[in-house]
Amino acid sequence: MRRALAHWRQDLPASLVVFLVAVPLCVGVAVASGVPAERGLVTGIVGGLVVGLLPGSSLQVSGPAAGLTVLVFDAVQRFGLGSLGVLVLAAGLLQIAMGLLRTGRWFRAISLSVVHGMLAGIGLILILGQLYAVSGRVAPSSGGGKITHLPGLAADWFTGRAATTALLMGAATVVLLTLWKKLPAPVRAVPAPLAAVALAAAATAAFGLDVPRVEVDGLLDSVALPTGDGFAAVTGAAGLGTVLAFALIASAESLFSAAAVDRMHHGPRTDYDRELTAQGIGNTLCGLLGALPMTAVIVRSAANVQAGARSKTSRVLHGLWLLLFAALLPAALGLIPLAVLGGVLIHAGAKLIPVQALATLWRGHRGELVVLVVTTAAIVLTTLFEGVLIGVGLAVAKSAWQTSHLHIDLTDTGPGGPLRIRLSGNATFLRLPRLLDTLESLPSGRAVELDWTDLRHLDHACRTALLTWAGRHTAHSDTAITWEPPLTAAAAAAATGRT
Known part of the structure; x- marks a missing residue:
């Protein structure tokens, strides 16, 4: 008072x-x-x-x-x-x-x-x-x-x-x-x-x-x-x-x-x-x-x-x-x-209407601009509540996509040597198609050294896909897959198809 x-x-x-x-x-x-x-x-x-x-x-x-x-x-x-x-x-x-x-x-x-x-x-x-x-x-x-x-x-x-x-x-x-x-x-x-x-x-x-x-x-x-x-x-x-x-x-x-x-x-x-x-x-x-x-x-x-x-x-x-x-x-x-x-x-x-924000996003953050425009259009064409939900969903999807960057480095050590694959970043289901395309394009007769020490995150979908691919790769060739870090005994058995 x-x-x-x-x-x-x-x-x-x-x-x-x-x-x-x-x-x-x-x-x-x-x-x-x-x-x-x-x-x-x-x-x-x-x-x-x-x-x-x-x-x-x-x-x-x-x-x-x-x-x-x-x-x-x-x-x-x-x-x-x-x-x-x-x-x-x-x-x-x-x-x-x-x-x-x-x-x-x-x-x-x-x-x-x-x-x-x-x-x-x-x-x-x-x-x-x-x-x-x-x-x-x-x-x-x-x-x-x-x-x-x-x-x-x-x-x-x-x-x-x-x-x-x-x-x-x-x-x-x-x-x-x-x-x-x-x-x-x-x-x-x-x-x-x-x-x-x-x-x-x-x-x-x-x-x-x-x-x-x-x-x-x-x-x-x-x-x-x-x-x-x-x-x-x-x-x-x-x-x-x-x-x-x-x-x-x-x-x-x-x-x-x-x-x-x-x-x-x-x-x-x-x-x-x-x-x-x-x-x-x-x-x-x-x-x-x-x-x-x-x-x-x-x-x-x-x-x-x-x-x-x-x-x-x-x-x-x-x-x-x-x-x-x-x-x-x-x-x-x-x-x-x-x-x-x-x-x-x-x-x-x-x-x-945020005119200045539109100009700023166009110059440096066009993904955010897409979220803004889609949210606006959804509100105008549907309802306010539905439009906001669509905008939030798109923003979450965009954030998930941007934070799930996965870098795949493939090195060929030469005739008779192994193929070295180094994974870094975040291996999530969003990047699974690219990861599988890279792995399935490898020749079946070559040994593979798979280094995943630099992965910050490996979700269940990607881990399962890696083990499944490893099992198929070793089943169709006499070459082994070397994991870094090494797999647990159960994971190694699953990767090689043994029980």
């Missing part, structure tokens, strides 16, 4: 900055997820007032995240809005269990290429979906459908069949957010998303623009406690898969954000297991309230650090400001055009 009070001069203004950044993002993520705008604010309030007080990370801020938009939208379409709270509740309980079991640190073992691919896939789906939204069109349900229908959407833009005013407003929002960093410092003191929303709302009111706006029901009216129908959704395989996807992706995004935020300040480091538990408690409460799932969000967290926050006070206060705003000024949400929120999310989706 003393530490918090000691830094209130830095934390108070920082909390206001984070609040101003959080308002449009909470509302935009909720709308894009297909849920009432107030539920996004509820998640932001819980992230500030509850998770903000819990141990784990000191400066990162939690709330609804663009990274879960695709998954939430799919869950709402599949199970219904009434089931969302139960799904989030179950995911939160799973996160608490993972935190108590100290699994938080293991999230740091995920391939960075898979993470970048996941973010890129989410970003692309977010961009594609919002392109249809700002054009007044219903987006196809599948990622592939969103891509194949793009020519028709573009035709609507140029023929005037799209919602021209909303489309221009969304485009202007993206341009404004992109150029905001180049404006004078006094102007940049206002958060870019807030400026875009305020300008669009003012223009809509001043010129009487006929564009769809955010629908407001009130904060208390948006709270939806879990129902029996909602619990029924979790009992099926699809529901359990969604819960697992919520928990794993929200946990990964939170802990990756924590690692990034830790590099931005010199204060206390994140306790990953405690942070995972804190996120679980937050999601459990969000589920009980029927709100969106939460993660630690890098945009708000970075704004918190850059605004000079020193302790947890700033993120707790940002939750308080969200609560006061939603309770006292709910009508202000009804002034916000949906098109400007679509523009904010298109810009947020573009920032999820």
